[in-house]
Each structure stands twice: as structure tokens, then as C-alpha cells.
Amino acid sequence: MSTSLPNLTWLRTFEAAARLRNFTAAGEELGLTQAAVSLHIKSLEAKLGCALFLRQPRNLQLSEMGKAYLPHVRRALDDLSLSTLGLFGPEMVRAVTLRVPVSTAVLWLAPKLPEFHAAHPGLELRLVSTIWADSLEDEDVDIDIRSGHGDWPGVRAEKLSTEAIVPVCPAGEDAPVSEQTPLHILGQEDNWARYGEAQGVAVPDRFGISVDTSAAALEMIAAGQGVAVVLARYVRAAVEAGRPVRCAGPEVPVRLAHYLVERDGRAPPRAEVATVRDWVKGVFAG
Missing domain, CATH: 3.40.190.10 (Periplasmic binding protein-like II)
Structure with missing residues (x-):
């Protein structure tokens, strides 16, 4: 099916030109020249086999096929944007994944999260809960908190609590x-x-x-x-x-305690990871 679809860049250009009714304005919004916008539209029309615009001096209007096509293109672009935002977050958000035993997450950390987010509004905390620390395979976890005796092989365990x-x-x-x-x-x-x-x-x-x-x-x-x-x-x-x-x-x-666990040989943490780690230490120390 994908081989029959027009180029995504052409579709973005079409949506902007149809909304602004002006190739020059569309180019300014997209960071393209007026000639590039015109080329994208011509390429899209050639792909589809019909005209999408009625070109008149100082008057750019959608054709009937253009009017029919526009809502579908806009909806598809909106769906793609929302899906990307939902899965990966906005570019300005810095995400940190924190793995914690489920009861510690629910009963201890969760009530303290509003205070954390108020202090760090640009940082997204992804809480991954497990019942037993080793019940998941290795994954992209930035901070690993475990409950036990601190004797796990292949890791450094820093005691957080009694x-x-x-x-x-x-x-x-x-x-x-x-x-x-x-x-x-x-x-x-x-x-x-x-x-x-x-x-x-x-x-x-x-x-x-x-x-x-x-x-x-x-x-x-x-x-x-x-x-x-x-x-x-x-x-x-x-x-x-x-x-x-x-x-x-x-x-x-x-003897049971909570520990901050780091795997041997791991690279130094990112700045946002260090921020969350310091917060976690403060939570358990308080």
C-alpha cells in the first residue's frame, strides 16, 4: 500500500498552501522557496493525475478535487502528529525512566510526584513498576531502585533507606x-x-x-x-x-532496604538523570 502513497513532504506542502491560499506564504511557513512549493504541488498533482488548485493571477483557489482531498490529508497529518507526540513526547521534554518495585511506586513515590513536577516542569518521569526486581529483561532504564539486601551480582548498590x-x-x-x-x-x-x-x-x-x-x-x-x-x-x-x-x-x-542500583561499566548519567537521582535520594532520606 505504501508504494501508492504520495510523498509526505508534498502532502505537507499541499496542506499549507491550501490553508494559506498562497504559495509564497506556505513556503515561508515551511522554510521553502515559492518555487519549491510550486514544484511540490505540481509533483503531487502529477502523482494523483488531477489539478488540486485553480491558478489565477493573485487568486489561488482549490479545485473540486482539492477541496475533497484536503480534509483527508489534514486528518492524516494530525493523526501522525498526535501519535508521534503521544509516543515520544514534545522535543522540549527530557524523559527519564525510573524502575521501582510496584508497592514502593504506588504507596511511596506516587504521592510525591506532583511536588517533583512542580519543581521540574520540563522533565518527564517514566515510572516502570515491577513486583520483583529481576522480573524484567534488561531494558533502557535510567535509574533502578530495588528492595532487598543489596547483594545482586554485576551491579553497584547504594543504600537509600533502612x-x-x-x-x-x-x-x-x-x-x-x-x-x-x-x-x-x-x-x-x-x-x-x-x-x-x-x-x-x-x-x-x-x-x-x-x-x-x-x-x-x-x-x-x-x-x-x-x-x-x-x-x-x-x-x-x-x-x-x-x-x-x-x-x-x-x-x-x-535488614531489608531500598537501594539505588547501577550496572558496572555504565556511562555517566545525563544531567536530567542526575536530577531525578538526587530527588530520589532526598525522598528516601526524608
Whole structure:
């Protein structure tokens, strides 16, 4: 099909000339000479086999075929422009891709993004979330934040935080933790055991519901269902945001932490990447 289409440059020239009704004005808008505009139009007309303009002294008008063709050309150019803008963004936007564990992205970073964008309106932050850090193949990620113990091979890991865990339950729930439905978060099997050992309380031997992220667990708890042991920073952020949840016990420090991860041998970061990286460090330090 593409071999039957006219040259895109000719179509852009036709649209400008038809809109401005003047070859010279169209040339000025497109950065072309009047002769180049005329040549583009003649080439397009030869390709289509019909005249698109009625050429009269000091009076340029569209032919009937030109009038019929113009809306289709304009719509096609508009669609192409919108698609390009949507996929790649305007030229003045500088994009930085930040990969973060999904619960950290949703519960911790997302509420802080408006402040970031207010301070850096010309910088686009692309947030890529994963449940486990290694669940994606290598991709074009500018900044990689992981949750773990900092022992991943082939990377340099800079510690951003220390963490603690805490049981969280619905805000209006007064029953002891042991009497509420325990929620299990996949991949965090030892949270209950660590908390129980530190506080000298019984650990559930079975769970009523299992979910795959802390974000899902907090949503269920906010809806009045169950109790879970999650990172304390997530609970504090949820309470500050007005979510109907509360801490159901004291915090217990754990070895788990968030790390800024960089692959060995990577080139120095772009200026905008350094800006986002400094912001991320400040967010976790605060």
C-alpha cells in the first residue's frame, strides 16, 4: 500500500498552501522557496493525475478535487502528529525512566510526584513498576531502585533507606491482631515470622487470603478486610494520605532496604538523570 502513497513532504506542502491560499506564504511557513512549493504541488498533482488548485493571477483557489482531498490529508497529518507526540513526547521534554518495585511506586513515590513536577516542569518521569526486581529483561532504564539486601551480582548498590515492618489493620478495628484475618503477601513470607519473633506473639499457621503486593494488601485492609505485616513507610504514607488504616503494633527494624542500583561499566548519567537521582535520594532520606 505504501508504494501508492504520495510523498509526505508534498502532502505537507499541499496542506499549507491550501490553508494559506498562497504559495509564497506556505513556503515561508515551511522554510521553502515559492518555487519549491510550486514544484511540490505540481509533483503531487502529477502523482494523483488531477489539478488540486485553480491558478489565477493573485487568486489561488482549490479545485473540486482539492477541496475533497484536503480534509483527508489534514486528518492524516494530525493523526501522525498526535501519535508521534503521544509516543515520544514534545522535543522540549527530557524523559527519564525510573524502575521501582510496584508497592514502593504506588504507596511511596506516587504521592510525591506532583511536588517533583512542580519543581521540574520540563522533565518527564517514566515510572516502570515491577513486583520483583529481576522480573524484567534488561531494558533502557535510567535509574533502578530495588528492595532487598543489596547483594545482586554485576551491579553497584547504594543504600537509600533502612526499613521496619509493622502490622496494619483497618482504622476502626479494635480486635487484637491475633483475632483478625491474616493476609499473606507473596514474596514476603518471613514478615509475620520476624514480627512474631521480635514481639513474642504467635504467628499465624495459615492465611485467609494471599496477595502479590503490599499495595493490594493495604487496599484490602482499607476496605475493612484483615491485617498484614508490611513496611512501616507504606503505612505512614497511607495514614498521611487519609486512608482508613492504622498501625496495630510497634515497628520492628529489618535488614531489608531500598537501594539505588547501577550496572558496572555504565556511562555517566545525563544531567536530567542526575536530577531525578538526587530527588530520589532526598525522598528516601526524608
